[in-house]
Amino acid sequence: MYNYTDFDTAFIKERNAQFRAQVERRIDGSLTEDEFKPLRLMNGLYLQLHAYMLRVAIPYGTLNSRQMHVLADIADKWDKGYGHFTTRQNIQYNWPELRDVPDMLDALGAVQMHAIQTSGNTIRNVTADHFAGAAADEIADPRPVAELIRQWSTDHPEFQFLPRKFKVAVTGSPNDRAVIKAHDIGLRMVERDGLAGFEVIVGGGLGRTPMIGKVLRDFLPREDLLPYLEAIVSVYNLLGRRDNKYKARIKITVHENGLEDFGARVEERFALIRPQFTGVDQQMLAAIESDFAAPEFRSAPDTEYQDARRHYPAFRSWADTNLSEHRAPGYAIVTISLKAHGATPGDATSAQMRLMADLAKRYGHDELRISHEQNVILPHVHKNDLPSVYSALRAAGLGTANIGLISDIIACPGMDYCALATARSIPIAQEIATRFDELKIEHDVGPLKIKISGCINACGHHHVGHIGILGLDRAGVENYQITLGGDHTQDATIGERAGPGFSAEEIIPAVERLVMAYLDLRSELGETFLDTYRRLGLAPFKAALYPEARANAA
């Protein structure tokens, strides 16, 4: 993984010192809140419902055991002993005190981490496939490119005051695990005639006006990436609406100007600035790539793994559910569920963080990843080590075998923490997971993505959930709307609104009716919820959701 240069280290140190002085000036009254707010946001510090919240970047979701240990130490020393992993591969601390934040940032800086550009109208933390460098279906590791984009965008003088926040995601696999079509810019690594390049997707996003991104270039040569990105963001910076924050994202810019016109402006700008990129960026990329060299995988039979599968049903269930195919023979990708039934999705205690770090160090080539689905990944584990890994995870409450199942729910912090939220998300996720655990049908239901947002900004990605739930405030009461048929993959689709919303008391039974209807409707055991929905459409699911409407019509 990437190691800071002397320049990076000095930059972070100087930036933290600058922020420390700004905090001191806020506390002694030299800065008003109006003056201080943009400065704290530039360093990832929000003021939420109950407390400050510090959002720390985990670039492309990659970290090592030492970094994870420091995240745990920070949780213990300056927060309440836990951290919350988010849908953008960040970690958030929900309870820091203002005067402690500079110390937190220094602790992060000591392990090459920071909170810069995790807030504000700028290019945010670059995200990537959480199986990067490990997945069997990967064309190339997207992380060196993501790191290049991070270096290019961090404190880029032209892009510190964009019309709105700007999010870039990269995948190196044809199977999209990075939700690239719901980002301002999505990059998919492709090969054409032996040349490496990118499919460039622009103008995707969820929120108030959900849109699936459009292909701006079906093939962009690798060496043109940075100038082309710079051209896109420059055109957006110029054309993006600043009169209305709800129309300021690039998806609206592309929609209002048309893809063709927008693309023509990008090409014009690209032609102008391309000569300024004389190859230094490619030299940097080559250096970064050497930092991401694959670990040395060992060659050994997986006898112990096979034995454990035969003798321990709980291990077999976990292995069948939480492992993914690795590109190296004998290895597996482990997804550690942060979704124990009834737990807060994405939360990990400091003890759990330390355990995951230790497992990565001992069994996983010292690598961890955070997924946009709020789980933690050990990307490289030899199969013979899996019984030991599982045993340790289980003892720490991290052995839940539910990846991709109904209780593996994305849920934004909602009104339990977030100042913008209009309803709670987490308790709904907790109750759904608990209910289906009680029913013991989770594995029978099979792959099903429920995604919950506590407001229209859609941090919980509800639009692309197979079952999406949006919490709203209806006349002072929490109300939950359901969307169906959303998909976050390479076949990205915005879900269809099912009908009127449900109260907090009604939403869990409503989801249960939906799932029971699916079990009745599926044509065969292997037909997933999404397949069934696509085959039959909204009507039978709507009938399950609103049985009283059917009764009244009869």
Place this chain on the structure above:
Amino acid sequence: MPRAYIPKVVTANALLEGDVIYQTATGWSRNLAEAEVLTDEADADLRLIDASQQHDRVVGVYLADVDISGPTPKPTHFREDFRARGPSNYVHGKQEAPKHV
């Protein structure tokens, strides 16, 4: 006929800790039960201005509706209820200190 004025409290977040706080007759409290209830619109506006000028202590001052039919003021909206009680997913935040709830 003019609509009856809904009683209010002045609320904000503490500058240093970020905690939800309420203006009392003499200062600030983390306990809604100790908040000064404002039943007159002009008084409420004046108290809001007073609170808004305390830049060195508080952030994000505003007036929140309360129900005063019981012995202590209660929030009328669920958002203010969560602000007064703390998050509902864990027993933490204000819930760790019952005297503050």
